[in-house]
Amino acid sequence: MGIKRNVFISAIILPVFIFILHGCAPAYVPNAVNTPLLSNAGEFHASLATGTSGIDPQIALGITDHFGIMINGSFANRTSDSTDDFHKHQFIEMAPGYYTNFEKNGRFEIYGGYGIGKIQAEFDNIFWRSYSNVSYYRIFIQPSIGFTSDYAEGSLAARIVMLNISQEHNQNTGYFVEPAATIKFGAKPVKMYIQLGFSLPVNTSKVEFNYQPFMFSFGVQGSLGRKEAK
Secondary structure (H helix, E strand, O other), X not given: OHHHHHHHHXXXXXXXXXXXXXXXXXOEOOOOOOOOOOOOOOOEEEEEEEEOOEEEEEEEEEOOOOEEEEEEEEXXXXXXXXXXOEEEEEEEEEEEEXXXXXXXXXXXXXXXXXXXXXXXXXXXXXXXXXXXXXXXXEEEEEEEEEEEOOOEEEEEEEEEEEXXXXXXOEEXXXXXXXXXXXXXXXXXXXXXXXXXXXXXXXXXXXXXXXXXXXXXXXXXXXXXXXXXOO
C-alpha cells in the first residue's frame, strides 16, 4: 500500500516539478564544462555540443607541456510555434590554465577565466509571466581530474563561478559550484561525448534571478597533436 502511495505521489509531483522548472525564463544558463585533458604542447581539441545550454563550441590548445588555453562559447535561439515564448543567449569566455600528467593515463588540470554574455527570454502561462533581458559577466576557476586513452576518456570537474548579472539599473551577484562528469568514447582523433552536471548556488538567499540548475550535453570532439604517453 505504501509503495503504491509513493508511486502515486511521485507521478503527481514529478510533472509539477518539471513544469515549474521549465516555466520560467532563466537569467543564467550554464554552458557545458570544457575538460580537454591536454597532454603536451601542440595538442589541440575542438568540440561542438548541444543540450540544455543550446549550442556549445569549444576549443583548447596546449601552448607548452604544462600551460594551455581554452575558448568556449554558447548560443541559443529558441522560439515557440504556438506561443510568444522564446529564449536567446550568446556567451563567450577565455581561460588559461595549467595541466599535468600523472602515471601513464592520468591527467590533472586547472583553468581560470572570464566570460561575458546576454540572455533574452520570456515564458508566459495562465499562472505567471517570466521575463529576462540581462547582460552578465562570469569569473571562474575550474579544477578537473581524469584519464585518457585512444578509445575512451573520463573526467570529473568542479567549476566555481562568480556571476554578476545586470538588468536595467539592477545588479545581482551569485556564486555557484558546478560539478560535472564527462565521458568520451570513439576512435583516437574523433570521439563522441556526453556530460551531466549541476549548477548549485552557494549564496542561495541572495540570488535574485532564475537559473538553469541542470547541465546536460552531448557532442563530438576532434583532436590533433597528442603524443603517446611514456
